[in-house]
Amino acid sequence: MVAEQRNGSILIADCGTAATKAVLLDRVNGHYRLVARGEARTTSAYPHFHVGAGVRHAVDQIAAVAARELIDMRGDVISPEMSGRQGADVFVVAASASQPLQVVVGGLVRDLSIASAERAVARTYCHVKAILGDDGSSAYNEEQRVRHIRDSAPDTVCIAGGVEGGAASPVLQLVETAVVACSLMEEGSRPSLLYAGNSHLRRRVVSLVEGRAELRVADNVRPSLSEEDLVGAQAELEELYRHRRLARVPGIDVVASWSRLPVVPTARAFGRMVEYLWHLTEPPRGVLGLDIGASSTTLAAVFDGKLSLTVSTDVGSVFGAERVMQMQGAPALNRWLPEPMSEQELQALFITSALHPTSIPQVSQDLWLQQALAREAGRWALDKAQPAWRPGTARPYRRLLPLFDTIVVSGGVLRHAPRPGQAALVVLDALEPIGISTIVLDQYGLMPLLGAVGEIKPLAAVEVMDSGGLQNLATVVAPVGRGRRGETLLRIQVTYEDGSSFSAEARQGDLEVVPLPPGQQAVVELRPARHVDIGLGGPGRGGKRRVRGGKLGLIIDARGRPIQTVDDPDARRRQLRRWLSDLGA
């Protein structure tokens, strides 16, 4: 981490696929505070074809609020700060406005090297176009593999395989296959090769590839059967993403020239902030971050101080509905809609919103659909992310989410939800947390922005986060253990700071809210039934916990895990409306 530089104002911009966000941070009474924020459409396409315009539009909003000149006559961001409070000392940019890196993954064994390579690829903005396994050594299979690579026209072929000192010949064959495929492609459109396999073969790989393709080498992603090392491959893939995709975003070079620091991929910046959150309290369980962007969904899980970052580039809150429909069909979305829609109606609405990705739902049906897609985006990302997590004792149930002390959620679909109960319900349905967790909403979209500045001014990031940048949405108690419908699963007694108390019973299927306003704390005594686990040491074990208030208060989610929606359309309509009503949504 770079040492803290001199104190001063910090302007940060995040160029997303749909929206560009900007914030100005400055010292107030010796502490960094959020001064103003702005948000505008991302302008990489017609009529601007320059992301700089969107940054200017967002920064102009800040300038108007802060009564401060931040853009000069030429339209460039003023940095460092000049006399008369013109400009900002530091300007930092995060971005995710480009198409993901297109990758073909090759390896030897599906559940070992290929799985590890896939996880490395999932740590940044990548889209896997094809997977090549070693399904025999015949050259006709090689021909198919060459065809796969050529027809996929990837940016990168990532080859893993062989534990350290292990298999040589099949790995080298894979490399040669990739080289042959490269030779069949036009010179300007050839992919680079990233070798992240058995490191003992590096020299032979270099001589095989020499002059025939661009070669990058990273540490073996699977050094042994039980070990995984994704750091090196992740760094190389991130570098490739920056050079092969991010650099192609119209105007990003100009925006980057306003800053002394390289552009940070938004997901990495988000992950860094989730890591900070863990380090602030070092909770015994994990901290989870969920960022639902317009075209991608990022999950950052930290256990024992170790970050696991997963970027799902195929589904977001605006784009990617076709992927959900293709893989799971309309029922996957209809299960979250109070009024079911036909496949064509769903498709029409998705196309309409994708054509104008910053537009917002104005009628309930549109809103429900957007939030349904956000739920599926979260679930989709979770399926992809979980195999890479190492939660240890924080995962008492293999098929359920591990225990998380804090779940921080970000993204326009949650931030702009008309009612906090809607945002909370999307998170509960998407992640299905268990035990006791605090859900924190990134109400201003600060997480990636602060993460971007964290590299040079971690103090600023932490101080702004602490000073109200994040909003406690609710503390959730989600018991695990099914009972009969209406059976009491949990008894709760809440004792407020003023000494008053409130008692309640949570029955199977209930979704209850106990008032506990922001800024207040309360002691919650939880007494689960014998077969019910609330994450306090096993079934039947209860206890007292001091919890903080939130916009919604304390949510008791006794709907069971996994959450099940009923099939009958009328009954489902009633069920979904009841859940919405229970959370005041």
Add this chain to the structure above:
Amino acid sequence: MYYPSESLVSPLTNVRRERKLPAPGEIVVRKGEEVEPTQVVGRAQMPSQFRILPVARLLGISVKKAERCLLVKPGDVVRRGQTVARLGRLISRTVESPMEGVVTASGGGRMLIEAQPPIFELRAYVRGTVSNVFYGDGVVIETTGALIQGLWGGGGEGSGVLKAILKGPDQMLLVEQVDATCHGTILIGGCGLEDGVLERARQLQVRGIVTGGLEPSYIPQVEKAPFPVVVTEGLGKVPMSTPIFRLLTTNEGRDACISGKTRIRWNPARPEVIIPLPAEDVPPAAGQPGAQLGVGSRVRVVRAPHLGAVGTVVALPGEPKIIETGAKVAVAEVDLGQERRVVVPLANLETMR
């Protein structure tokens, strides 16, 4: 300050279209040359078929020995069935080429044979003048005329004569209205297409359809249609906006170019209709591209409940307002004509220039 997205609907403007080859190739027109829509302006070789022959394995010998058995070398042209490797003289084992092509590489006991690559022909798409040539890469073609950007479309590119059938933009294009006189024309529709219109249009070799709305159930058909379809306002039963309907119908009988190509997510592209018109002086476009939304801006609503409606911004309240969903957002008051004044979130407006 809000900078909305934009749609171009202009009766006369300068149109500049970049046409790029999918792979490096050859440009066959010169700067300043007049071109017709179907004229070929460039050619490129596309990825060809190939085969990898496992010579060593087929002959049952080592890689090193296989090198000595090859009868052809990289660069040689081979015929289908031609012997390319032989082991032994009197009682020999051979390997034949499975295809006609060129030997492009050999090594490691294998041989790579590539077929003659297929040629891609890039057409001008729009009648106009070649204003720039990027050698081996593409051209820029310029013209003057009317330009209508649509919202969504499918079915590639084409050109033909505009044909008006309907009396108003809120009418549905019916099957019975698509008759033999529609052959080779671009049909101007209204609020949607009756079931069967796309099939009838295909039979009559219609060159394109422009419609205000389109029922979502026709999306798969349009995506595979042999002619371009341009939806100008939105999916569903949505009347074509009056300015677009007027612009198209007043140009009935004129040649037009139509593209249904739509890319939504990355590198977005919108469908369009271009009607080349001779013009000495082109009036400046209304408003600057990328301008801020203001009172008096001509706008189109892009989300329900007023999807596709066109109007004029009459007020921009400074304070956010609560809309039907309960969200508190910045809004504009928009006059949709006929005494309809509605409140629309700024985010749901695009300007029409």
